[in-house]
Every structure is written in structure tokens, then in C-alpha cells.
Amino acid sequence: MPLLARMIPAPLVVDVRRGALGELAAILADQRISSSGRVAIAVGTTYGPVIRETFRHGLTGADWFTVDGCTINAAIRLVEQIRRQRYDAIVGVGGGTVLDVTKFAAARLGLPMVAVATNLAHDGIASPISTLDNDAGRGSYSVPAPIAVLVDLDLIGQAPAxxxxxxxxxxxxxxxxxxxxxxxxxxxxxxIDGLAVSLSRTAAQAVIDHPGTVADDAFLTTLAEGLVLSGMAMVVAGTSRPSxxxxxxxxxxxxxxxxxxxxxxxxxxxxxxxxxxxxxxxxxxxxxxxxxxxxxxxxxxxxxxxxxxxxxxxxxxxxxxxxxxxxxxxxxxxxxxxxxxxxxxxxxxxxxxxxxxxxxxxxxxxxx
CATH class of the missing domain: 1.20.1090.10 (Dehydroquinate synthase-like - alpha domain)
Structure with missing residues (x-):
């Protein structure tokens, strides 16, 4: 029988709006990623303390870890820290550094990863790739894409322009x-994969044609969704070629x-x-x-x-x-x-x- 369709792994949730971070606990439970809230949360040094205070009462079963540096060594350190306990998932809350390190750690530990982006610097927020510094300079590592992606525009507004x-x-x-x-x-x-090309090209064209600026929620939403689609294009292609x-x-x-x-x-x-x-x-x-x-x-x-x-x-x-x-x-x-x-x-x-x-x-x- 001919193959009439293909299965594409995609995030269970893509939530781009103001206040999205506040729904993290509900999303983890509703999507059965972690009904108990027993998750490892990796944060950066900039927003980490603020984010931890935000969830002090909402995610009491979570353990918190700080990511320091976008290196392969930092990712391995995170792996060693998290593997000491059992968790349902790993949540990365931060910019590209935190998300790349967290994706790599989740892949090594075989756990689903939730990406919560605090800036929109690149399309790594939903991609199946971690870019980490190593002894040879910088390397790209294949990893599973995040199972859920949250972009809180309140946090994006606080990020460096x-x-x-x-x-x-x-x-x-x-x-x-x-x-x-x-x-x-x-x-x-x-x-070549035509679907991957379509996703990548559509995402780029939407941003190029948008009349707004980084000060506008409508433009930031288009940019965030475009970056997610760019990551999905790489998932579809099984390579970084479309991006x-x-x-x-x-x-x-x-x-x-x-x-x-x-x-x-x-x-x-x-x-x-x-x-x-x-x-x-x-x-x-x-x-x-x-x-x-x-x-x-x-x-x-x-x-x-x-x-x-x-x-x-x-x-x-x-x-x-x-x-x-x-x-x-x-x-x-x-x-x-x-x-x-x-x-x-x-x-x-x-x-x-x-x-x-x-x-x-x-x-x-x-x-x-």
C-alpha cells in the first residue's frame, strides 16, 4: 500500500501572547506533560530570580537550575545535575543560550522539553538543533524539537532591542x-522538501512584508510565529537546510x-x-x-x-x-x-x- 501521508512531530502547544508564562503550570497539566508539576526548570542568570519568584507558589514540585554559558560543558553539567532526580520534563526559560543548553540536556536524558522564550534572537526556540560552543569553536547538535513553545510578549518587551x-x-x-x-x-x-521550503519561505515573507516594528505586539507575534515555523521547517526536512x-x-x-x-x-x-x-x-x-x-x-x-x-x-x-x-x-x-x-x-x-x-x-x- 502506498504511503499517503507522513507523520511530522510538532509542538503540542504554541502560545504567543502577553501573560503566556503565567499559564505554564496549567499547560503542563492540561497537555499531560506533567500533571504533578514535577519538572526541572532551567533558567539563565538574568531572568532566573524573577521567574522563580513568579512560580514560587504555582510549581512547588519543580526544581530549579541555573544555566551559565552556551557551551557543551554547561549542557553536560546540567545533565549531571538533573539526572540525580526523576522528572516528567525539562522546562527551559530564557534566551537562546538557555534553550540550546536545555534542549541538549533533555535529549541526553530522554525527557520532553518545553521552551519558554524570553527573547526572539533566532529560530532556535522551536528547532531540532542546539548550537553550543566546544573546544573546536562552535558546533550544531541534533536534538528533538520542544514539545511545547511559549512566548510571553511581556518578557520579550523587557529583552534588549x-x-x-x-x-x-x-x-x-x-x-x-x-x-x-x-x-x-x-x-x-x-x-529537497517542498513543505519545508514553503514553511520557511512563508515565515520569512510574513516578517519582511509586515509594516510594524519591534515596539508593536502584532509585529512581535508575527516574528515569534515565523521563528516557530522556521524551526518546524527544519523538523520537516530533517536538516537545517531550509534555514x-x-x-x-x-x-x-x-x-x-x-x-x-x-x-x-x-x-x-x-x-x-x-x-x-x-x-x-x-x-x-x-x-x-x-x-x-x-x-x-x-x-x-x-x-x-x-x-x-x-x-x-x-x-x-x-x-x-x-x-x-x-x-x-x-x-x-x-x-x-x-x-x-x-x-x-x-x-x-x-x-x-x-x-x-x-x-x-x-x-x-x-x-x-
Whole structure:
């Protein structure tokens, strides 16, 4: 009998609104994740004390653990602390650091994980990947996706604006990542998943087209839901392909070559996506990406990210080595050092000109 459908693991709950955190105990019980409230709750050093006080009377059966650092060692320490007792689930409450460490620990212990996001810096809130620093730099580890995702807009409003803007860059980069995947399919015969592409692309386009700002609940809701869909796209695909292409290779190169100067992940991949569109010669996508990044206060030139053009050329040249075997526009272009430097200088000029005069005469082509 032919397979007429496929089963896709998805969160039992996705709750994006103000006050969502206050419903944590009820969600754990109603969804039968933990009717007793016997859960391990991992928090960061910033919001941990406040969150613990919030649930002092509501989750009396919970034990609390503090995550200090986004490293593989921090994740293993959390595993060793939690395994001493029996729990129904692990709840991570925090930003990307806490959620990545908690997802890894939950995977090692075979427990379901609930993600409660306190910022929207990247699409890790619902993804099946933990990104952790290790002795070799930084690694991505495959883990089960969260069983429930809560985004409390009250907490998001208290997060640094830069961390929220970072999520915009991460989700916008999905359009470039899916373009890389489609090119790999057309030119190399790589398998592609149309549903994953649709989820990823739809999430990105919703954010790009939204007229709001990080000060608006409607925009934050669209961004949060888009980041969840981006994570789901990776679950569907069984790979980071729908959300990671040349844009992420460039970001990984920054992390490895200049760890002391790396910024928000979303800022790096957003700029990487803009450069990738320029490299493809797609004026419409390049303009749309630069316009969106600039409108929300994200960098659109290497200088705004803190790098000289020569440093950025070194970063782009090294980027393909961060994901051996992954075919993107960087591998397709295979530029010589001289040609790459010229291309980056041209990209910088076009990006700067665009933010000085966003309205471009119709039909104007990129000189690529």
C-alpha cells in the first residue's frame, strides 16, 4: 500500500501572547506533560530570580537550575545535575543560550522539553538543533524539537532591542537559504522538501512584508510565529537546510575567525543573506532584504557589522569550510580572491547607496 501521508512531530502547544508564562503550570497539566508539576526548570542568570519568584507558589514540585554559558560543558553539567532526580520534563526559560543548553540536556536524558522564550534572537526556540560552543569553536547538535513553545510578549518587551532585532535577520535569511537549497537541487541533484521550503519561505515573507516594528505586539507575534515555523521547517526536512545556507556559513566563519567580535547571530546571517542575494545578481531580493534589515536597525554593510572590507573578504572566503559538503551560492560562485574583493566592494557600495536612497528607479540592474 502506498504511503499517503507522513507523520511530522510538532509542538503540542504554541502560545504567543502577553501573560503566556503565567499559564505554564496549567499547560503542563492540561497537555499531560506533567500533571504533578514535577519538572526541572532551567533558567539563565538574568531572568532566573524573577521567574522563580513568579512560580514560587504555582510549581512547588519543580526544581530549579541555573544555566551559565552556551557551551557543551554547561549542557553536560546540567545533565549531571538533573539526572540525580526523576522528572516528567525539562522546562527551559530564557534566551537562546538557555534553550540550546536545555534542549541538549533533555535529549541526553530522554525527557520532553518545553521552551519558554524570553527573547526572539533566532529560530532556535522551536528547532531540532542546539548550537553550543566546544573546544573546536562552535558546533550544531541534533536534538528533538520542544514539545511545547511559549512566548510571553511581556518578557520579550523587557529583552534588549538588539536581541529581538536579531530574530528579524535570522528569519529574513530563510529566503536566501531556500534559494541555496533549490540551487543545490537543480545543479547537484540534492533532495529537497517542498513543505519545508514553503514553511520557511512563508515565515520569512510574513516578517519582511509586515509594516510594524519591534515596539508593536502584532509585529512581535508575527516574528515569534515565523521563528516557530522556521524551526518546524527544519523538523520537516530533517536538516537545517531550509534555514541555513551561505548566510549561515558567513556567520559561522565570523564566529570561528573573530570570536571576540561576533555579534547577534541574526545580525550576521541577515548581512550574509544580503550579500548572497547580491552575489546571485537578484536585485529585487537584494533590495527587499537590505530595506527590511535597515528599517529594523540591523547592519547592511560590513562596516556596520564591525569589519573592514578586507576582513569581510577573508570571512567570506573561509565560510564554505564551516559546512563541508553544503552547496550554496558561495561554492557555486567559487570566486578568486581578487574577484571576491571586488565583489564585496561593489556590494558595500550598492548596500550603502540603497539605505541612502531606498527607492530605486524601476528596472535598475545590479552591476554583478
Amino acid at each position: 538588539g536581541s529581538v532585532r536579531g530574530g528579524i535577520g535570522d528569519i529574513v535569511s530563510n529566503l536566501s537559504a531556500t534559494a541555496d537549497w533549490e540551487a543545490a537541487h537543480a545543479l547537484r541533484g540534492e533532495a 541555513s545556507g551561505a548566510c549561515h556559513e558567513i556567520s559561522h566563519a565570523i564566529d570561528l575567525l573573530h570570536p571576540e567580535r561576533r555579534g547577534f547571530h541574526g545580525e550576521q546571517v541577515g548581512l550574509g543573506a544580503a550579500f548572497a542575494w547580491f552575489l546571485r545578481g537578484d536585485a529585487d531580493r537584494f533590495h527587499a532584504t537590505v530595506d527590511c534589515l535597515h528599517r529594523h536597525g540591523l547592519p547592511v554593510t560590513p562596516h556596520q557589522l564591525g569589519f573592514t572590507l578586507d576582513e569581510f573578504a577573508e570571512i567570506v572566503a573561509f565560510a564554505p569550510q564551516t559546512r563541508p559538503g553544503r552547496f550554496t551560492v558561495l561554492e557555486e560562485a567559487a570566486l578568486t580572491p581578487a574577484r571576491l574583493s571586488a565583489k564585496i566592494a561593489d556590494f558595500n557600495d550598492h548596500a550603502y547607496a540603497r539605505i541612502q536612497s531606498p527607492v530605486t528607479p524601476e528596472g535598475k540592474a545590479l552591476d554583478v
